[in-house]
Amino acid sequence: MSFYDLYCRYRDFDFDHYFSTVDHYQVERILQQDQVRPLDFLALLSPLAGEHLEGMAQKAHQVTLRNFGRTIVLYTPLYLSNYCNNQCLYCGFSVRNHFVRKQLTIGEVEQEARLIAASGLKHILILTGGARKIATLEYVEKCVRAIRPYFTSIGIEIYALNAQEYARLVEAGVDSLTIYQETYNPTLYAELHPSGPKRDYRFRLDAPEAGCQAGMRAVNVGALLGLDKWRQEAFFTGLHANYLQNRYPEVEVAISMPRMRPHLGDGYQPAYPVDDRDMVQFMTAFRLFMPRAGLTMSTRESAPFRDHIIRLGVTRMSAGSNTAVGGRTLQEKSPQFEISDQRNVTEMVQSIRELGYQPVFKDWHPL
Amino acid sequence: MSDKLKISNQEFSTRLLIGTGKYACDELIPDILASSGAEIITVALRRVDFEATVDNVMYHIPEGIQLLPNTSGARNAQEAVRIARLARAMGCGNWIKIEVISDNKYLLPDGYETIKATETLAGEGFVVLPYISPDLMVARKLVEAGAAAVMPLGAPIGSNRGLKTRELLKIIIEEIPLPVIVDAGLGRPSHACEAMELGASACLVNTGIASAAHPVNMARAFAQAVAAGRQAFLAGPGASQGTARASSPLTGFLYEENAN
Numbered sequence: 001m002s003f004y005d006l007y008c009r010y011r012d013f014d015f016d017h018y019f020s021t022v023d024h025y026q027v028e029r030i031l032q033q034d035q036v037r038p039l040d041f042l043a044l045l046s047p048l049a050g051e052h053l054e055g056m057a058q059k060a061h062q063v064t065l066r067n068f069g070r071t072i073v074l075y076t077p078l079y080l081s082n083y084c085n086n087q088c089l090y091c092g093f094s095v096r097n098h099f100v101r102k103q104l105t106i107g108e109v110e111q112e113a114r115l116i117a118a119s120g121l122k123h124i125l126i127l128t129g130g131a132r133k134i135a136t137l138e139y140v141e142k143c144v145r146a147i148r149p150y151f152t153s154i155g156i157e158i159y160a161l162n163a164q165e166y167a168r169l170v171e172a173g174v175d176s177l178t179i180y181q182e183t184y185n186p187t188l189y190a191e192l193h194p195s196g197p198k199r200d201y202r203f204r205l206d207a208p209e210a211g212c213q214a215g216m217r218a219v220n221v222g223a224l225l226g227l228d229k230w231r232q233e234a235f236f237t238g239l240h241a242n243y244l245q246n247r248y249p250e251v252e253v254a255i256s257m258p259r260m261r262p263h264l265g266d267g268y269q270p271a272y273p274v275d276d277r278d279m280v281q282f283m284t285a286f287r288l289f290m291p292r293a294g295l296t297m298s299t300r301e302s303a304p305f306r307d308h309i310i311r312l313g314v315t316r317m318s319a320g321s322n323t324a325v326g327g328r329t330l331q332e333k334s335p336q337f338e339i340s341d342q343r344n345v346t347e348m349v350q351s352i353r354e355l356g357y358q359p360v361f362k363d364w365h366p367l
Numbered sequence: 368m369s370d371k372l373k374i375s376n377q378e379f380s381t382r383l384l385i386g387t388g389k390y391a392c393d394e395l396i397p398d399i400l401a402s403s404g405a406e407i408i409t410v411a412l413r414r415v416d417f418e419a420t421v422d423n424v425m426y427h428i429p430e431g432i433q434l435l436p437n438t439s440g441a442r443n444a445q446e447a448v449r450i451a452r453l454a455r456a457m458g459c460g461n462w463i464k465i466e467v468i469s470d471n472k473y474l475l476p477d478g479y480e481t482i483k484a485t486e487t488l489a490g491e492g493f494v495v496l497p498y499i500s501p502d503l504m505v506a507r508k509l510v511e512a513g514a515a516a517v518m519p520l521g522a523p524i525g526s527n528r529g530l531k532t533r534e535l536l537k538i539i540i541e542e543i544p545l546p547v548i549v550d551a552g553l554g555r556p557s558h559a560c561e562a563m564e565l566g567a568s569a570c571l572v573n574t575g576i577a578s579a580a581h582p583v584n585m586a587r588a589f590a591q592a593v594a595a596g597r598q599a600f601l602a603g604p605g606a607s608q609g610t611a612r613a614s615s616p617l618t619g620f621l622y623e624e625n626a627n
Contacts, residue, residue, distance in 0.1 A: 065578045066525045069389020122416060152416075217440075249470040250442045292471055356391045362416040364440065367449045 002206050003243045007184065007236065015232055019046040027052050031059055036289045041238050044285035045231045053280055060284035060313045063291045072352050073316045073360045074345070075123035075155070077298075078112055079325045080104050080143055082334065084129030086196030088182070090227065090260065090268045092337055093129045095196065099334045102325040103135060109143045111329045117150040119320055119345040122362040125155040125178060130198055132159050137168065144172040153364040155218070159197065160207035166214030175364060176218035177211035178296075179204070180258065183227045184236035192227065208240070212248035217364070219244060219251050220296055225279075226260035226270025234282040238289050245293065254294025254316065257282055261300050261337040276305060280312060287313035299341040303351070306341055310355050319348035370601065372569055374546055375462075375494040375515045377433065379406045382563070383593040384435070384548065385586065386573030387424050388414070395582060396427040403586035408432050409464050409571065411439035412454045425459075435496065437464035444483035451488050463488060464518065465497040474524040478505035482512055489513025498550055501535035506543045517543055518571065520551035521562060525574045527554025530561055540566045556585075556592030563596025564604070 022043045030040045031052065043049060044056065081103035084093045104112065116124065126143060128135035135158070144154055155176035156169060166177065183189050186201050193199045211219050221240050223233040237255050245253040257279060260270040274282075283295065297306060297314045299321040306317065320343075322328050323335040343351065352359040371378040384407040387396060400408065408428055415436075416423055428434065436454035441447035444467060451463040465488070467480040481497045482505065489495050494515045499505050501519035509517055519539050522528035529552060530536065540547050546568035553559045559570045572589050579585035 065389075066527055066574055069574070069577050070391040071389060120419065217442075245472055249472055252471050292474070353392065358390060358392050360414065361419070363413055365413045365415075365450070365453065367446055367453075 003209060003240055004202060004205055006239060006243055007205070010236070010239070015042075015229075015235075018042060019048070019231075022046040022048050024048065024051075028055075031055055031288075038235075038239060038242070038289075041285055041289035042231075042235050044288060045234050045281065047231075049285070050277065050281050053277065053284070056284040056288065057280065057312050060287040061311050063287055064311075064313045064315070067292055068315050070357045071360045072310065072314065072357050073123065073363045074121060074319045074348065075125055075153075075316065076116055076119075076121050076318055076320050076345070077125045077127055077157070077323065078109070078116060078147075079127050079323060079327065080109060080140070081128040081131070081135035082325045083131035083134040084196075085133075086130040086198040087194050088196075088198065089192050089194070090182075090224065090270075092335065102330075102334075103139075104143075104326055106142050106146050108326060108329065110146045112326070113147040113150045115328050116320070120361050121319070121345060122151055123153040123155070123364070124151045125157055125176075125318075127156075128158045130159045130196060132197070137161070137165055141168060141172040144169065144174055148173045148366075152362050152366055155220075160200075160204045161210065163210040163213040166211045166216065170215045173366065175216065175366070176220065176252075177208065177216045178220040178222075178256070179207050179211070180222040180224060180256065181205055181236075181240070182224045184223060184233060184240075185228045188228050208244055209247070212244055212251045217252060218254060218294070219248075220254040220256055220294065222256035222258055222296075224258050224260060225274045225282075226272060229272055230274045230278055230282065234286070238286050241286075241290060241293055245290065252294060253290075254296055255286060256296040256298065258298060258300055261340065279305075280309065283309060283313050299339040300337065302340045303343055307351060307355060310352065310357055317348070317352075319343065320345040370597070372546065374496070379433070380404075381406055381590065381594075382569040382597055383559070383590045384409065384550075384569055384571040385576060386571065387411070387428075388573055389577035390582065393424045393427045396424070397429060398583045399576065399586045400429065400432060402583045403576070403590045405586075405590070406431075406433055407435050409435040409437045409573075410459075412436050412450050412457075412459070413440045415457070415459075417457050433462065434460050435462050435464050436460075437498075438466050438484075439468075441465075441467050441484075442469045443467060443477070444480040444487070447480070447484040448487050451484075451493060452491075455493070461492060462494045462496070465495060476500055476520070478502055481505070482508045485509055485514050486512040489515075496548065501532045501539050503535075503538050503542060506539050510543060510545055514545060516546040516548055516568070518548045518550040521549050521558065522552025522554075524551045526552050527575055527578065528552050529554060529558035530565075533561075533565070536562070536567070537565055553589075556588045559589050560592035560596035560599075563593055564599045566600050569593070 157178040294315045296316040298318045349359045381404045385405040387410045436459045438447040438450040467477045498518045522531040548569045549562040549567045550571040554575045
């Protein structure tokens with residue numbers, strides 16, 4: 001059994017027909033239920049449920065408050081390397097984009113880590129491109145060991161690995177894994193990933209589960225919003241998270257909702273733009289479907305939007321982000337994508353406090 | 368009459384324990400402590416940043432309050448033991464609330480791993496307060512393992528649903544010769560009052576206070592409810608009955624004049 005088997009059950013599902021059967025009574029009934037099942041979740045993602053956003057938001061707020069309180073865990077990304085041998089049509093690091101590539105030395109990684117740690121952050125997410133022959137597993141391990149003294153939680157967002165390889169990184173000090181499927185639609189996935197190791201849809205789809213098996217404490221999945229119809233991508237993201245939570249109850253499962261941003265390269269435009277209302281519907285429907293799951297919101301989103309959605313179910317936010325390799329200490333200027341919320345950590349902390357929430361710097365202690 | 372809560376060799380005048388999680392800011396904690404009169408506070412070690420010069424939850428806990436570090440995040444006995452030892456090494460004292468949760472969906476505690484952790488830590492001199500489902504067999508084994516109290520849940524953590532486990536709690540309260548502190552699920556002061564009326568020794572409330580619109584006022588309300596429930600328990604409430612007395616009693620014939 002893999003999530004792929006569950007995916008296959010819904011692969012040929014007629015989403016439009018199902019949406020056409022959803023009525024207001026059904027949505028209201030679901031909003032009164034204690035447990036939201038997969039098809040209820042899908043009903044909450046329907047166009048008609050979009051007319052119930054306030055009711056969904058109110059309930060999502062209450063559920064989040066009970067489960068997580070008025071707190072937001074802060075983290076920041078640290079880009080180690082932008083070498084890539086994939087050709088993802090939507091990504092700034094694609095092998096087809098020509099810019100000066102960079103991989104930080106261990107000394108430079110430590111320098112960035114020291115600078116980030118000085119802002120008070122304790123949770124870090126390290127990222128690489130897809131070139132695992134350059135940003136090797138050994139290199140990532142060394143980076144993890146180098147930054148361990150500065151952070152209490154280290155997450156990775158790198159190329160997909162198998163369980164044995166993830167276990168090596170857990171051993172080195174990694175406690176959480178973030179990996180996005182980009183799109184759950186296998187046909188579109190093949191089109192968007194014409195070459196490179198990332199082309200293997202199944203291997204990537206099973207990577208979050210491999211992370212759970214390897215002993216990751218937290219696993220974060222997601223789809224890149226804008227590539228395909230968002231309601232379907234949202235449904236499969238929730239289904240994936242729910243599958244992992246049911247099979248690996250000891251793992252803290254979370255989702256992200258990355259929305260496409262302008263990036264380096266020849267201007268791939270999202271085929272299915274996702275607006276703010278859609279984001280709120282996805283976020284609140286997911287919260288009702290999985291009341292205990294984490295929900296991560298990055299600086300891809302604007303400061304005003306992030307401020308508004310803080311009460312709707314978000315549990316984790318990035319702050320003081322820079323998506324260039326060496327962007328903090330070497331003044332490198334080739335970001336993977338443009339960030340929108342430019343606030344530094346101090347400004348972010350202040351905004352969160354002004355909204356009546358507590359920014360949490362430390363939510364894990366390495367054992 | 369003195370009615371102290373005794374845990375291990377310590378005595379406390381109030382019977383409401385509070386938490387430190389889920390508040391809008393840690394600066395609220397001293398006010399919550401003051402309005403609740405709580406003398407014991409639990410804090411998740413995973414959240415304590417011992418290096419932070421500001422934003423350290425420990426700075427907001429006044430002297431004289433009994434610290435009860437908890438092992439939130441532990442997935443098995445081994446992790447709980449490590450967290451407890453870390454807490455002690457960091458100067459948080461030797462009290463520990465064991466939370467071993469390997470189910471992130473319902474946050475229900477793992478009884479078997481909790482017993483193992485309790486045995487180890489009690490043997491190392493910790494004052495161990497394990498968080499459990501209200502399972503009599505688990506509670507009995509915890510007594511043998513050296514626990515200082517047991518902390519059965521009223522309903523799942525963060526649910527604010529009240530005493531959903533009422534019948535099982537009554538059994539634990541009746542049978543376990545240790546303080547029984549009802550923990551988790553108490554969303555309203557009336558829930559806490561009910562737990563105390565049943566004979567619980569104390570209540571621990573976090574979400575019920577932190578998720579209220581006015582946490583400081585709600586903390587006071589919980590304290591009053593806990594005190595009222597305790598008073599009622601000690602006073603021995605009169606028997607209640609669900610039906611009216613029958614006007615034609617079934618045994619009336621025994622008292623009729625011509626009865627044999």
